Amino acid sequence: VLNNVETFANVPIVIEKGSEWYKAIGPEKNNGTKAFALTGNIENTGLIEVPMGTTLREIIFDIGGGIRDGREFKAVQIGGPSGGCLTKEHLDLPLDFDSLKKAGAMIGSGGLVVMDENTCMVEVARFFMNFTQNESCGKCIPCREGTKRMLEILERIVAGKGEIEDIDLLLELADTISSTALCGLGKTAAFPVVSTINNFRSEYEAHIIDKKCPTKTCQKLKTIFIEADLCKGCSKCSRICPVGAISGKIKEPFVIDKNKCIKCGACVEACAFKAIKED
Structure with a gap:
């Protein structure tokens, strides 16, 4: 018998207490409990088990204790590396199979990655696409080549070299991969990209049009400069720079x-x- 550990863990208690007892937990069409791995920018991380149908708000703010350091909730990625990213508009969404499918996400492996206001959603999409691309077995062309092309586009965007047409190209590639890939990994590989475009398109546009990362986390889009009025000319910055990019005279502003x-x-x-x- 092959199945996941969570299913095997439920079998003894269902046998002991009966199917009716199990069906009484959670909503009518999604019975029982679900284990989630709660992590990210949240006060309380760890493994949790909740009845199916528990809302994201209850998990993040009641069980998880809210966002760390009093910051604002921005998004949660659910379902593992190929899961979708949901926003504050989805906080009252019940976590069950049907509701998440309608929202463009999935329960998947039960991962819940909570993100705060300082998280760049384009970088999130790039990060998970990089993982998925590395995990692709390479058997089918849509997943093997499609995820590679999507990753290349995302890497261009976070480097400030993207074009506005890239957004539609990503969606087109995502649709092709999900409809033609052979296995579940390929069919869901583009979920993080599609969900971040749908929910955070303005961040993609900022990276492409303005060449700016709204959260100032994309390294290649940062601009670092010295305010001459504040610089004391101590030379500490020059000495610590690993590439010798800072120069100047002692007690005078450096550049x-x-x-x-x-x-x-x-x-x-x-x-x-x-x-x-x-x-």
């Missing part, structure tokens, strides 16, 4: 060579006078 700067942020952390800014 950053944008062509050399790799935007690692080491100088920002090192400056005791807060003279080095990120935009």
Whole structure:
């Protein structure tokens, strides 16, 4: 007999208490409980077991204790690496198979990754597509080549080299992969991309049109500069820069060579006078 551990764990108690007892838990068409791995920008992380139909709000704010450091909830990725990303509009959504399918997500492996206001949703899509592409067995062309093309596009976008047509191209590729891939991995591989485009299209547009990451987390889209009025010319930033991109004279304002700067942020952390800014 092959099945997952969660199913095997439920069998003894169903045999002991009976099917009617089990059916009394959760909504009518989605009975029983579900184990979730709760993680991300949340106060309480760990494995939880809740009745099917429990809302995201109850899980994130009651069980999870809310967003860490008092920050604002932004999204939750549900269903594992190929799960969809849901927004605050979905907080009262009951976690059952039917409701999640309508919302463009799935229960999947039961992963719940909570994200706060500082999370870049384009980078989230790139991260999970990178994982899925690495996991592709390569047997079928749609998954093997399609996920590779999608990853290349996402990497261009987070690097500030995307084009507005890339958004529609991603959706077109996603549709082709999901409808022609041979296995479940391929059919759901594009869920993170499609859901982030549907729910956070403005972030994609900001990366492409404005060449800016709204959350200032995409390294290649950062601009690091020194405010001359605040710089004391101590040279600490110059000494800590790994590529020698900062130069100047002692007790005079230093400058950053944008062509050399790799935007690692080491100088920002090192400056005791807060003279080095990120935009």
